[in-house]
Amino acid sequence: xxxxxxxxxxxxxxxxxxxxxxxxxxxxxxxxxxxxxxxxxxxxxxxxxxxxxxxxxxxxxxxxxxxxxxxxxxxxxxxxxxxxxxxxxxxxxxxxxxxxxxxxxxxxxxxxxxxxxxxxxxxxxxxxxxxxxxxxxxxxxxxxxxxxxxxxxxxxxxxxxxxxxxxxxxxxxxxxxxxxxxxxxxxxxxxxxxxxxxxxxxxxxxxxxxxxxxxxxxxxxxxxxxxxxxxxxxxxxxxxxxxxxxxxxxxxxxxxxxxxxxxxxxxxxxxxxxxxxxxxxxxxxxxxxxxxxxxx
Amino acid sequence: xxxxxxxxxxxxxxxxxxxxxxxxxxxxxxxxxxxxxxxxxxxxxxxxxxxxxxxxxxxxxxxxxxxxxxxxxxxxxxxxxxxxxxxxxxxxxxxxxxxxxxxxxxxxxxxxxxxxxxxxxxxxxxxxxxxxxxxxxxxxxxxxxxxxxxxxxxxxxxxxxxxxxxxxxxxxxxxxxxxxxxxxxxxxxxxxxxxxxxxxxxxxxxxxxxxxxxxxxxxxxxxxxxxxxxxxxxxxxxxxxxxxxxxxxxxxxxxxxxxxxxxxxxxxxxxxxxxxxxxxxxxxxxxxxxxxxxxxxxxxxxxxxxxxxxxxxxxxxxxxxxxxxxxxxxxxxxxxxxxxx
Numbered sequence: 254x255x256x257x258x259x260x261x262x263x264x265x266x267x268x269x270x271x272x273x274x275x276x277x278x279x280x281x282x283x284x285x286x287x288x289x290x291x292x293x294x295x296x297x298x299x300x301x302x303x304x305x306x307x308x309x310x311x312x313x314x315x316x317x318x319x320x321x322x323x324x325x326x327x328x329x330x331x332x333x334x335x336x337x338x339x340x341x342x343x344x345x346x347x348x349x350x351x352x353x354x355x356x357x358x359x360x361x362x363x364x365x366x367x368x369x370x371x372x373x374x375x376x377x378x379x380x381x382x383x384x385x386x387x388x389x390x391x392x393x394x395x396x397x398x399x400x401x402x403x404x405x406x407x408x409x410x411x412x413x414x415x416x417x418x419x420x421x422x423x424x425x426x427x428x429x430x431x432x433x434x435x436x437x438x439x440x441x442x443x444x445x446x447x448x449x450x451x452x453x454x455x456x457x458x459x460x461x462x463x464x465x466x467x468x469x470x471x472x473x474x475x476x477x478x479x480x481x482x483x484x485x486x487x488x489x490x491x492x493x494x495x496x497x498x499x500x501x502x503x504x505x506x507x508x509x510x511x512x513x514x515x516x517x518x519x520x521x522x523x524x525x526x527x528x529x530x531x532x533x534x535x536x537x538x539x540x541x542x543x544x545x546x547x548x549x
Numbered sequence: 550x551x552x553x554x555x556x557x558x559x560x561x562x563x564x565x566x567x568x569x570x571x572x573x574x575x576x577x578x579x580x581x582x583x584x585x586x587x588x589x590x591x592x593x594x595x596x597x598x599x600x601x602x603x604x605x606x607x608x609x610x611x612x613x614x615x616x617x618x619x620x621x622x623x624x625x626x627x628x629x630x631x632x633x634x635x636x637x638x639x640x641x642x643x644x645x646x647x648x649x650x651x652x653x654x655x656x657x658x659x660x661x662x663x664x665x666x667x668x669x670x671x672x673x674x675x676x677x678x679x680x681x682x683x684x685x686x687x688x689x690x691x692x693x694x695x696x697x698x699x700x701x702x703x704x705x706x707x708x709x710x711x712x713x714x715x716x717x718x719x720x721x722x723x724x725x726x727x728x729x730x731x732x733x734x735x736x737x738x739x740x741x742x743x744x745x746x747x748x749x750x751x752x753x754x755x756x757x758x759x760x761x762x763x764x765x766x767x768x769x770x771x772x773x774x775x776x777x778x779x780x781x782x783x784x785x786x787x788x789x790x791x792x793x794x795x796x797x798x799x800x801x802x803x804x805x806x807x808x809x810x811x812x813x814x815x816x817x818x819x820x821x822x823x824x825x826x827x828x829x830x831x832x833x834x835x836x837x838x839x840x841x842x843x844x845x846x847x848x849x850x851x852x853x854x855x856x857x858x859x860x861x862x863x864x865x866x867x868x869x870x871x872x873x874x875x876x877x878x879x880x881x882x883x884x885x886x887x888x889x890x
Contacts, residue, residue, distance in 0.1 A: 279680060381567075385574040388821065388874055389867060392829035393847075397582050397863050400851055473696055481833055484700045485848055500701055507708050514708075518701035525696035533692065533775075 280537035287530030294524055298343040305337035309494040317510045327512035329503060335512060338494040339520050345495040346476045346524060349410050353475055354468055356414035361421030362464065368422070369429030370452055380426065383419040391416040391474065392481050399487040409488055413478055417471045424467050428460040435459075469532035473525040480521050496521050560882050568875050575867040580623055583860050632861030637853045642861030646843060650865075651736025652722060653842035656765065656835065657827055659758050663766025664823075668773020673809065675774070676781030687774065695771025699830045703764040703837035710760060720839035722757050723750070761838040765830045772826060776819065780812035787811070817881055821874040828866060 297304060307313060314332040318324060326335035368376045386394065398412045432438060433456065441451045482488040483497025491498055496517040503513035614622070626632065632642035668691075675687040711719040718724060722738055728750045731741040738754035784790060785808050793803045828844075835844035843862055850858035 385571045390825045390829040480698045507704050511708055514704050521698050526693050529692045529696050
């Protein structure tokens, strides 16, 4: 009973109820459609060995073959089944996004929380550093770091985390600065509660709700950055099936083998668009400024 | 009046002062990542196939000096414009960049034009027909455009318009068999050819610009379209629009003169972010279309493991970004006094 009460009262719970109530509007539909597509790709990625008709690295045909009944997405120049590679390929972007976001949140969120709460010269310095990174073109930053630390799933995730940590930092820090002035935080402070309690129990729950929003906004960008790195040859070794690598590996041969480039790229678009649906829908729901006047 | 003039001047000075630590931080980050990263940066970048060069290059780069000396040496060189020598072209990186920068600017300007025209169109159509099929369709188009990998769109453009339809060349800035590079004034072929009165060269340069600019511009137009739509909806709800309607002003006029004009202000404010996206996209677009700008220079530096070239190009990009965002902020403060406070 007590838990229900907390959920009902918390900002998160409020957002959730708002969101469930919106499921019949366009915004609600966007969010649900986006989630459905992402879940579909997660299932593909997890059950790839059972879903994919062939092994992604198995050589099946002697030459590249256009899409046919046997190979709906065709085969590439190495004679690999592109459909199977595309199914296996879902693993890389999803892993990278999950890992990169986890690292970015682990670094950006606590830094933003403490920086915003305590203020002072350390806060000003961190804001300056984070703003500098934020203002820098994300792909370029990723290129510099990726060129040094080399390819691999974990390295690419680290690179992308570095690009998106400042976003988490900025949003959370500014949110904390605003929440800090709220009466309930001042009251907790006046009660001489330990700082950790004030932050953990009063500030954190209020600002934590922005994390899923930032995630949904930055996730699509993260996938595009990962694909861009792959295209530049900084992503992953070529024997790993990855949409970005596959879409760019045959870039020079697109005139004779369009399907080798087309289908992996199409998968990237579907996944990033789905993530964008989620963020746009959430934004419509949570940003009341954009609601129609007097609609409800 | 003098008072507000003064506050603008104060703002500009403050903003310039803020840019200095920003550039320093970026330079420091680049320095630490490319030079002082754990492990051997030269080894990491050259790879084992060039190990016999590694020692020479390390000495050349002063990598045997203590770190702080390297750091200050590096800062001194950056501020005197000396970015080292490219391993591949054997020319000064600054020269290489200066030669290629106009190509990148040419592409950036053309893409921006495409992005603004398509983006405003998408946004206005969506906002005027809110929640109707046209709105849903334009939003969908804008969202998909913004989320297309730019290199993939470029390849598809090449496939359809260059290979299948044969309307344009696959890449490059000019057909070298038919035209000579126009005498260099700005470095932008379209402008230089016009200045020299070479109309056929101009047409060819423009034709080469179409596909890359459309690629980068379309991706960016998704970003513009979403922003214009959201801003339009907000300003359509504003009191001044209601007042205009009440005064009996024609709906079209209310729309374009009152709402759209105000909707464009936040678009100007986010120009900094736009340029960041534009420059990221330019690296990929230039690579796809063999457009010899700074972006392709960076790509070549990566694939040739040309470490001084990569570092130099990145530093130039960083400085250009900071200067552009400075200019944009000052411009915004000038058009919108609220920003200064």
